[in-house]
Amino acid sequence: MSSVLLLLISSVALVLAFGALGVGAVWWALFGDKARTRRCPRCWHDLSGTPGMTCGECGYAAHNESELHRTRRRWGVAMMALIGILTVTGWVRLEILNASWIGFVPNAVLVQLPRLVPGGQLPNWAENELDNRIVNGQLDGNQILALIDVLDPDGSALGSPDDARVLTLARAAYSMPTEFAPQTDEPMAMAEARRAARAFFELERSRRLERFAPWLEVIVPPDWPAGIAPVASVRGTVWGRDTEWRVRVHDDHSNWLVGDGMSALRRQPGFGALQLPMPNADGRVQATLECEIRRREDDSAEWKPWTAQQPIVVDAIVRPLDLARIQASDDSEITQTAREAFDFPVSIWTDDDRPAGIRFNSRAFASAEYADMLVGVVLELREDGVARRRSHLWWPGSSLARTGWEVDFEDLEALRRLRSAASHLEDLPTHPDGGHPVPGWTISVRGDLLMALRAASTGAPSAPEIFGSGAEHLKPRSGSAKAQFQHQKGHFEAIHG
Numbered sequence: 001m002s003s004v005l006l007l008l009i010s011s012v013a014l015v016l017a018f019g020a021l022g023v024g025a026v027w028w029a030l031f032g033d034k035a036r037t038r039r040c041p042r043c044w045h046d047l048s049g050t051p052g053m054t055c056g057e058c059g060y061a062a063h064n065e066s067e068l069h070r071t072r073r074r075w076g077v078a079m080m081a082l083i084g085i086l087t088v089t090g091w092v093r094l095e096i097l098n099a100s101w102i103g104f105v106p107n108a109v110l111v112q113l114p115r116l117v118p119g120g121q122l123p124n125w126a127e128n129e130l131d132n133r134i135v136n137g138q139l140d141g142n143q144i145l146a147l148i149d150v151l152d153p154d155g156s157a158l159g160s161p162d163d164a165r166v167l168t169l170a171r172a173a174y175s176m177p178t179e180f181a182p183q184t185d186e187p188m189a190m191a192e193a194r195r196a197a198r199a200f201f202e203l204e205r206s207r208r209l210e211r212f213a214p215w216l217e218v219i220v221p222p223d224w225p226a227g228i229a230p231v232a233s234v235r236g237t238v239w240g241r242d243t244e245w246r247v248r249v250h251d252d253h254s255n256w257l258v259g260d261g262m263s264a265l266r267r268q269p270g271f272g273a274l275q276l277p278m279p280n281a282d283g284r285v286q287a288t289l290e291c292e293i294r295r296r297e298d299d300s301a302e303w304k305p306w307t308a309q310q311p312i313v314v315d316a317i318v319r320p321l322d323l324a325r326i327q328a329s330d331d332s333e334i335t336q337t338a339r340e341a342f343d344f345p346v347s348i349w350t351d352d353d354r355p356a357g358i359r360f361n362s363r364a365f366a367s368a369e370y371a372d373m374l375v376g377v378v379l380e381l382r383e384d385g386v387a388r389r390r391s392h393l394w395w396p397g398s399s400l401a402r403t404g405w406e407v408d409f410e411d412l413e414a415l416r417r418l419r420s421a422a423s424h425l426e427d428l429p430t431h432p433d434g435g436h437p438v439p440g441w442t443i444s445v446r447g448d449l450l451m452a453l454r455a456a457s458t459g460a461p462s463a464p465e466i467f468g469s470g471a472e473h474l475k476p477r478s479g480s481a482k483a484q485f486q487h488q489k490g491h492f493e494a495i496h497g
Contacts, residue, residue: 019088025081033072041070105129107139111147120151120165127164134171137178141201147172148208159215159237161265166237170265173209173239177201202241206297209239214293214309215264216245220276220285223321224453229278230285230318231454233271233404235264240295244303247274250288250311257406261293271404273392273454279318287314321453338377340364342445346381348419355415356381358443362395362403370397376452378408380444381415388414392448394455404454 037048040055041062047055053062062068105113110130114120122130130147133139139147151158151169158166180198182191216236224230236245236259243261257272264270279285291309296302341364347357358379365375375397381389390409422438 019085022081022085022088026078026085028074028077030073030078031071033074035069035071038065038068041067044072107133107143108146111139111143112150114150114165120153122164124164127168131168131171134168134175137175137181139175140177140179141197144172144175144177145201145204145208148205152208152211153213157213157215159239159264160217166265169212169239170262173205173241206241209241210295212239214238214245214261214291216247216291216309216312217264218247218274218289218312218314219271220314220316221318221453223319224279225323226320228450230276232274232276232314233454234274235259235271237262237264238293238295242296242298242301243293245291245293246306247289247291247312249275249277250290256292261295273394273404273406276314283317283319285314285316285318288312289314323449337364337370338445342377342379342443346443348415348422352412352416355412355419356389358389358391360393365395365397368398373397374452374455376448376450376455378446378448378451381418382442382444383414383418384440385442386414387444388418392451392454394451396455 037046038050039046039048040058040060042060043055043058045055045057047068050056053065053068054060055062110126110133113122113126113130134144134147148169151165151172158169160166176198180194180201182194186194214236215238216234219233221230221232234247234257236247238245238261240261244258245261246256246258248256257274259270259272274289276285277287289312291312292306293309294303294306296304341362342358342360347359349355349357358381360377360379362375365373373396374394376394377392379391379393380387387409388411389407391405392408393403393405395403418438418441421441
């Protein structure tokens with residue numbers, strides 16, 4: 001920190017010193033050479049011992065005595081100094097206004113800047129410069145580690161995607177400095193040394209990230225129908241290469257709510273749904289949530305044991321929600337929007353424990369016309385009409401960052417059959433719509449009031465005028481599922497039809 005202050009102070013001092021030097025040069029050129037004796041106003045020869053007003057050196061004849069006592073003006077020097085001052089000050093002003101001066105700050109100094117501002121929150125232009133250097137691999141391994149140390153909040157949880165420090169830390173947690181990238185035709189010894197250096201860097205980064213306290217956010221809906229146990233939205237961030245978190249109400253031995261440790265930081269952060277106890281007579285919901293996290297080194301490693309975290313105490317007032325004010329909406333425009341939102345591939349993964357998932361795009365409801373809408377949907381992936389995977393989805397209309405989902409039911413054996421059936425279609429001609437038929441498999445989409453109410457807990461209006469759930473009466477999708485193969489990241493995809 002002292003080195004950063006020293007550099008900033010010295011930089012400011014250098015600019016001020018240049019400005020002072022320029023002002024001094026202008027003053028000296030115009031006023032610094034006053035006549036102390038008689039001298040020629042043309043060649044400035046000393047005439048103190050010369051009688052009369054004619055210069056014996058150049059022959060100039062002064063018109064009066066005062067002309068021999070004129071101050072010498074160096075107009076060329078003054079003009080050059082003034083131009084220098086205006087140029088430098090104009091450049092500094094532009095650099096300050098457009099913040100491009102930050103591009104001249106060395107990496108070692110830039111990663112220390114969060115220490116100098118309250119809460120570590122850099123201005124946007126400085127944050128952008130730092131993020132760009134991380135993404136472009138311009139920071140070396142030691143500078144990435146130093147940045148992680150600087151962002152360490154000393155025990156307090158750091159994980160909200162609304163915090164710029166969190167996004168910077170996320171980039172630092174996954175970036176790879178160019179110094180560790182393999183080089184073409186590199187000698188084996190150097191390549192091995194580079195791999196060892198990269199492994200050491202990743203290990204040190206993991207150790208530093210594990211020092212950050214897990215961040216969990218539980219949002220209790222402010223309004224909920226009377227007589228129905230409220231559902232809270234939960235999201236979390238657990239720092240590390242591969243992490244998970246889980247929560248449940250204390251003494252409730254039902255299934256845990258499990259979340260990906262870094263899911264809150266994705267472009268579209270996701271919420272999970274946690275069933276809370278019924279409110280008291282005064283509408284107060286009270287509960288203690290058990291929290292646990294676990295980590296593993298990479299996808300091929302075994303998970304480390306779950307470790308308990310500090311319990312979360314929930315104590316909130318939930319007002320009765322008048323369901324009469326929520327109206328179902330089912331017109332052709334909303335139905336078409338719903339079809340666009342769910343007309344996406346079904347992801348089928350190589351992981352036997354998670355063989356399939358249903359994709360969707362809440363951006364279809366992102367326009368302002370859906371701002372007063374709560375979207376709640378039940379999706380089913382069916383085999384010969386029998387549900388093999390059921391997902392619940394909910395989000396407030398016009399929102400791109402507050403989506404919730406959960407898997408209500410999953411038949412792993414059946415989903416593995418889907419994967420097997422689709423794998424035999426890989427070499428068939430591609431369907432005009434971009435897929436191959438998978439006989440017997442269909443997708444069903446229908447609206448659900450309870451799912452829509454969950455969207456209220458993610459920040460939607462407490463009493464929206466319209467209940468939109470991809471239309472409550474949206475007919476189930478019909479036709480065969482289609483498979484489209486993309487052997488990337490260990491999975492292929494099936495597009496429903």
